[in-house]
Amino acid sequence: MTETPPLLVDIDGTLTDESRAVDPRVFPVLREWPEPVVIATGKAMPFPIGLCEFLGIERTVVAENGGVVFVEATDELQLRGDHEAALAVGEAYRDLGHELGFGVVDLANRWRETELVVSLDQPLAPLKRLADEYGLVVLDTGFAYHVTDPSVDKGTGLEAVCDELGLAPGDFLAVGDSENDAEAFDVAGEAVAVANADATATARADRVTDAAYADGFLEAVAPYRPA
Structure with a gap:
């Protein structure tokens, strides 16, 4: 062995x-x-x-x-990581009429301290654009889109x-x-x-x-x- x-x-x-x-x-x-x-x-x-x-x-x-x-x-x-920037991306995304996609309670984001996640059934292009504006990136893990600090x-x-x-x-x-x-x-x-x-x-x-x-x-x- x-x-x-x-x-x-x-x-x-x-x-x-x-x-x-x-x-x-x-x-x-x-x-x-x-x-x-x-x-x-x-x-x-x-x-x-x-x-x-x-x-x-x-x-x-x-x-x-x-x-x-x-x-x-x-x-x-x-x-x-820049949690404030990630939250700002989420707010801007919702202002465009989109949702994070995890319901009202949103257990996917409830305890997050450094990033934001969005359901894969939500539009990706505007999320990527907003993340870029705030100096963040979007990772597709196959389970969610993660808005996260590239560092x-x-x-x-x-x-x-x-x-x-x-x-x-x-x-x-x-x-x-x-x-x-x-x-x-x-x-x-x-x-x-x-x-x-x-x-x-x-x-x-x-x-x-x-x-x-x-x-x-x-x-x-x-x-x-x-x-």
Whole structure:
């Protein structure tokens, strides 16, 4: 068995099935991983924190595509990115007659601290134009449009985690499925895209699994697990 590296892993499309339900087969893998595990996602921090909490693993997360970083071992929380600009884009978008698309309560944005998300069924062109006016970018993760600061991403988030833990990004195995994983792929020691990954993630990965979604994750980590 190859020496086990620290692990950075996405949630949606990587630990889940196509309906976005987390596959329970990943639970023992994450619980038993002998090196640090970083949950890196475009979701707001309560989601990866909750996943870690119920898995019983240390709460080390990169949320909001690098905008939020929390490392339980050092009790360090970092917020990066221009949230005010993201909120201004949302207001301007609504002024044009569009909606964010997540209903009145809007659980997708309710706990966000650095970016804004818009449903994929809303028009993209005006959102991109407004984001550009405010110096922001729009990421299509396959699950939502993320209006975010171009100075942060999952790669910078991983670097921040490494600074806290005394590790190097190149120590890590990174597994993901989307363009928002690409920057983490660039700095990780090994990057694996699951078979359902988009073209950007696939192009930046060191290898691509034959299997999709959580099956792909299990394939990605198989060389580092006992037979």
